[in-house]
Amino acid sequence: MRKLFVMSLAALLVMASAMPTFAIGEGLEKDDGGYYFEKDNGERARNEWVYVEYEGKGYWYYMTDYGYPLRSAITPDGYKVNSNGHWIDEGNLSSDSYEYDKDYMLFISNLVFDDFYDNNPISSGLNKKRENFSSADKALITYAYVYFKKDSRISEKRSGRYDLYNVVSKDNLMSIMKDLTGSSNETDMQEFAKYGTLKGDTYWVQAGGSFGAAGDSYLSDKNIQLSIEGNRVKITGDVLRYQANSGYVPIKKYNAYFTISDAPQLGFLRFDELNIQ
Structure with a gap:
């Protein structure tokens, strides 16, 4: 039996542990406007929260007046939803990497790094805080x-x-x-x-043209690992440096930390700290 639960998020949060589930394969439909949810009475969910459980994980979506999930925004009742339409639970951040814009996180982290090892010895560490x-x-x-x-x-x-x-x-x-x-x-x-x-x-x-010459060292976008530490999202990867006979090779590991902000345009992420040892 299909089960779709529609209530205020605040009311349902206290009930989450005892809540029945709704299979995403049932009731999930798609039209030219995107995905929508059909309730048991045949109507679309609008201006309300829906809870979906899929492959053992639960997700909250806020359905707009048009019947589609709100994305990258703050809901009318004051909650944040990411680019997937998922509610961001700031008290229990998800460790699923697809919930965050890692490209944006790396972009900002490289700006903070600012070719550090072009002007400092490789033995140096770096700790820069917002x-x-x-x-x-x-x-x-x-x-x-x-x-x-x-x-x-x-x-x-x-x-x-x-x-x-x-x-x-x-x-x-x-x-x-x-x-x-x-x-x-x-x-x-x-x-x-x-x-x-x-x-x-x-x-x-x-705008246009070249932003600037690439330095001899930078934070790599390969094999980035994402994790949660307390209330911060962390990405970990290699610091690469150019060597004449080998090209760019790993020399150190970096850890970059981001906190949750109030800015939907930035994926609700704000740089907090870059650490290289």
Whole structure:
């Protein structure tokens, strides 16, 4: 028998251990708009939570007024759902790697790493925490994010026939920097000015071309392991360094930590710490 449970999430959380289950193969349908859930009475679930158990794991989805799962957003009752539409349980974070954007996590971690071993001996360790970011750190991370146009707050405009720019208002830029690094202020904006031209209340950042020359060392995207430590999501991988006769080879391991934020545009992830020993 198909069993689909629709209630408020707050009410159901206290009942989770005794809750019957709903098989994802039953009642799950797909049309041109995506996946939707059909209740026992034949109606679609709308503006309500549904609980699904699949292969021994349970997932909460918030179904919108259109009948499809809300994704990468905060629900009307204040809960966070990721790009899969799954509720993010901040008190018991999932260790399933597909629940997180590892490409984004590695992108930010490499910006924090900033070719560290190009300027420091291999024997050196690195421990960099978000709370210790300088204005220069925050400006670089924000510039790279704006350069690659990873956010709906950033628009694309052309100046002249060939010059392409990513354009963002000062208010939105400060909001993006806060989402990325935890804070933003006028000193940070002054540091950012080296990367973009302020026209009125809007920053213009030249797009296209090469972002910058690759360094001799970087954090690898191969064989990344994801785990949970306390309230932080951790990715672990190899630090690679170029050697003349061998190409890029592993020299150390890195651990990068992220906390859950309030920014859906960033997958609700905020960099917290990079550790290399």
